[in-house]
Amino acid sequence: QGQDLVMILKKDTMSLVDPLNHSLIHHQPILSIRVWGVGCNNGRDFAFVASDKDTCVLKCHVFHCNVPAKGIAKALHEMCSKIVAERAIASSGPPCTTTLESISAEDLPLQVDILEAVRQSMQTYEALYIGSLPVPRAMGMDVLNEAIEKLTRGLGRERWMPSLIHVSDTAMRVHPAQDEEAAYIWECQVRYVTFLGVGRDAHTFALIVDTGRRFQCAAFWCEPDAGTISEAVQAACMV
Template identity: 65%
Template structure:
């Protein structure tokens, strides 16, 4: 297939008859990246929200050309989209202007998970139980906890509950008539979630503070897929809120001009070591990398010169 980046859309087209296979609004793309396969950077992927299913989907491609070209073009298009938004809305909050948002953060900033925002999803499940675990994350930890609880409890002892999932709180209720949940947890304290070997089982690991972690296990019908996606979406909303909250403050025009000069002179800066602050060590890794890069450049240049001089 053929990928076309045009205006605010990423399109996949049939290379023969140019018929449209898939159309993806760039504003709904959350993140993208370039992968390396056998030393060749020709793998490209992006994660985007699907409005029809309210799910996140990862699209992966093997490219004929270097995938970095696609990533660069996508960055440029995001910059253009944000610039147009700023021009159309001069009164837009400064936290959402080009001065404080980099192009690569644009998809995460402008489009939260609409399916989870200001909405509570409810699922009828059976609460199997909980037990302390040694680590905050990992499928091995999760599966061991699920198997341990399943082996030490009888299905007759499982408690029917309703689990409420919002973008901030995960809570367990005994029916709809209760005034208070018998257990609840802030979504930001969830450290891991997953579906067990039996697809009916779903579990979350919670940070209890002071290096204490608990695993809570549930039995879901017909399977744990939907509830797993709902909790994952809530975690994604929290992550995106953190990104927005940590957006750096607006910078002055004088600072921006200085930063542009620094970027323009960055290649020359390798020969002039920066003054070290007390308590800091020199960036040996960066210096070594720059040196290796220059040596590789000269070696390539020599090879080209020898090839030209050969009759």
Template identity: 30%
Template sequence: MRDFAYVARDRVSRKHMCHVFRCDTPARTIANTLRDICKKIMIERSLQQNLNKPLDTGSGGGGGGSRLTRPTNLPTENRRTHRHPQIITTAQSFPTPMEEPKKVMRVQYVGVLQVERPSGMEVINTAIQRVVEANPPPWRNVSVAVAPSTVTITNADDGKQIAECRVRFLSFLGIGSDVKHCAFIMHTAQDQFIAHVFFCEPSTGALCKTIEAACKLRYQKCLDAHPGVGRGGRGAGTPRTISATLRSVLGTITGRKARSAES
């Protein structure tokens, strides 16, 4: 099939128009590419809304960071250049990297525990139970800063960093039997699996949803970096594993929210 069409709203008339094309290449390829671009935009928009949305935890609240705009081109005004046959120098400095957007939440850190497996709700519930029994309240007040690439846990009292977790190594995330407890599992460089356990009132749903958004964006970036992987090409096994893990993580959160609403 070489016929392709999409519907978009016209900027002038504000009416929805259907644009139809006859393609020299298979239309499915163009449709899939457009779908992936739209999906990426929606995921980034969802993450931005999650990071900028105010949070009400019921026990001290939290704060969020504003999204900073990264420069898309080099400034050209008032730039002094010195040309040499093989050297070109610029007096104006190169733009400095911008800080990642992040959302900071105030929760309580129950503790950490090494687990045997990288995923599974039974692993999460067992880890939460064992950590809570080993570390009775009161628990430490911490700030959890969630960015697209990292989840940073910092002691709220003295500002010391407890852990910095790379989102790419997060293998599972889940809410416990009590919705006030949640945990996520990290795969360490020593090939071990570590579960970080948190407590938040009235529930840990907001924390999990924010980490979920970061996982979605990270996964989409992996697909963008390897466009041929995961669609039957060479090395497709790894993205399918990542995709299955992400689906299990997001399904766990969705299922837990549904059961909580029913009760």
């Protein structure tokens, strides 16, 4: 049964609060959200998928909003971009403390250069490339899981290819681990990614891409799990 709630988006967390007694009903770290979307019921339905902290099972949370839900989606997009940029800047150099008053006009070009470097930075991950195949729809965990199962059943694990996955804010490229200079095995522009997620087995990660003529799903086996690469690709899609 539905429950009236107030959604609060602050810093890196989504909080759901009882509007009467202001008690906290649920809180969700924003970067742990796997996917979100706006429904077609006058644009006031909103949903997100995230792993339950107790059972580690993916759950879909659905809301009917009293305001257009695209505002929530836009706010989440902006918050994710900000969080990713702040983390990248923090990891790119030694810790420093800077107050607002200490930033002079001479500092501004440097700030712009740093942010541009963050956007162009590339992250690399090791994984086994299982393969890819056409899928009937652009979105859906059912589509993703069915594709993963078909690919894992079709080839023996000994034929999965050890790979290096390069993720930037514009593209995802997969190269053979033995020869990084060789031609890529698989590539997509992140703007064409329509859906991504972790499969029923937490080691599996897959994404669906719009190739123009059809939708293609590529799947990977990750160690120790697929959470890190899933978050990286999701963040790249939001920059």
